[in-house]
Amino acid sequence: MKLQTQLSIAFTSLLLVIMAVVWHVIYSLILNVLIQDEQRQLEQTGELLVEILNEQYHTQDSIQQFYSILDDQELQMILYDRSQNRILYSTMPNKVVEGFHRKNNISDYSETIWDLGNEKFVTSRILILSRNSGLEMILLTPVSDLQEVQRSFFVRLFLVFLVGLFIASVLAHYFTKKLVTPLTQLKRQLKKIEKRQFDDIKHIKATGEIKEVAESVYEMANELERYINTQQTFFQNASHELKTPLMTIQGYAEGIKDGIFDEAEADKGLEVMVSEVLRLKGIINEMILLAKLDTEVNSYDPTNIKVEEIVGQIVDRALPIVNEKGITLSHRVENNIQLYADEEKLLRALLNVVFNGIRHAKSQVVISAVKKDGDIVIKIEDDGPGIPEEFASHIFHRFVKGKDGETGLGLAIAHTIIEHSKGKIVAGKSDLGGAKFTITFPK
Structure with a gap:
């Protein structure tokens, strides 16, 4: 698998993990926030209704008129008499109210969330008239209504996440391509170095550490080219330096063997041969020394x-x-x-x-x-x-x-x-x- 594909998969996976964690955290918090907000709204609505009831409706006829107004408002409400533990009025079905009464939800003041079957209700209690009167207004909202809001919110949030994931994936692909492209180009230059195509090596556009690596590669290529040229020159010069005394020795040796030289010239030729042998020996010794110095660093x-x-x-x-x-x-x-x-x-x-x-x-x-x-x-x-x-x-x-x-x-x-x-x-x-x-x- 190519490096660009690996990086793209890694970045995308990281984004998915982060978004999944964010999704879980928001999902677990949003319902609590909605419940708390709904309780505040119920309390404000109840206080407003109690204020209207206390100010405008005092007689029995006026209270009945108030009940009819409540029915028109489609509120889920229970009027409860604490002192007699009796329900005076409710806008909810009798079966639901009886279920609450049977489970003692109405008389239990510590619970703000009531359960009835598979349904849950958010509640808010407001006293009517005075604390001593024992009359209480209870407003309710089904949790399913809030969950519907929650689902609607998360549908929108999911769409936002999808758009964000798409944009992030495109950006991840762009940046990984920008990161990997110089490495791919650098790989091509290394192939040229492997084939010793030093004249065809080109500089690549890069930044940061990749640029430093590229510069090191160019320096290595220059040094390698210089070394190869030096080695070639070395062998050429070495062959020349060794060839010259060998040719001199060969010429005098063949002349002496064939009897071309007289005695004096033969003696002189022997002296030259000894001199050239000593010179040849010196060159060879220094070449051996150089080889040892290069290879036997531990010496x-x-x-x-x-x-x-x-x-x-x-x-x-x-x-x-x-x-x-x-x-x-x-x-x-x-x-x-x-x-x-x-x-x-x-x-x-x-x-x-x-x-x-x-x-x-x-x-x-x-x-x-x-x-x-x-x-x-x-x-x-x-x-x-x-x-x-x-x-x-x-x-x-x-x-x-x-x-x-x-x-x-x-x-x-x-x-x-x-x-x-x-x-x-x-x-x-x-x-x-x-x-x-x-x-x-x-x-």
Whole structure:
């Protein structure tokens, strides 16, 4: 069953339950309200009749005239003498009055609702003349008359409920359709992602949480497309990087085997072959390392690291290369800064970034580490030519190699290690004129 149908059924069922409860509550209350209202009306009518009787009708003839007037009014009334427990006059059938008298309804002043067979009557008592006279006027209304009013009211109420239910169902269908339509459209976009039709993905119109989910889907699609492109580029570059030394090795090996080279050229060829094998071995080792860093996240063994000590290790290992190139490597580190990361892997990442700076620097490389707003910020800057614009957006991708680069995997390895260590690395332009790599570890 589709989500829209499920939501429509759920909303309609909820409305039916609410209306049924309201119906039951109103139905149970309306009769009591009608009875109370009828008792007030009977009391007002009785008081008016008693007032007329007291003022205008005193003699026996005048009272008989008053009775005839009551007959014309079609009132259901009993005149009762309390002192003698006798009915003086009634506009109701004698059988009904005798039934009331037999059941002691007339003499029981505590009951306001009288029963006679299957019929019930609402009553109201009004004294005539004075309290001591014992004369009493009793006005009655059958409950069936009130129930008829009740039924008429509920027929109208039922029609109103039907109209309300129809309108509510239409609104529920409209709103569920408005809610489900973006989800249906989003499903189509996900199908396109499944088929890798990234160029055909379109934004959908949505609001609230669905819009947030849609934006997350678009971001996921962009990241997936970038990842697939990166993987394709990686395999293309990897095959190229591996193919070049293999072709060189193959060429020299076949030449030596066929005796094309003399002894000196053969020795030189062997040296080139060894050099290319070592280069090939380095590329393969770094590719294996990258694969492990991506897949074996549990291989990280984080500990508390003093930044001052790890920067000291970097300076010690880079010193021979710095002296060979004739440049200076300076560092500034605040005291008592500590990191929580895998020391061996983080050292590898920082060395890759520092060696990259040394290869491109003209005269100096600067390492600084400070604590800023609780975050630890490490900067590595050089005064070289900087990062070319064509490399700026994908400098941390694999096999992206600039001038004087080696395998094109060093910065990719550094980026992977730093991200797995909950840090972030960004590349930019240094005030020294060259490249600046800013590594941030949140507190």
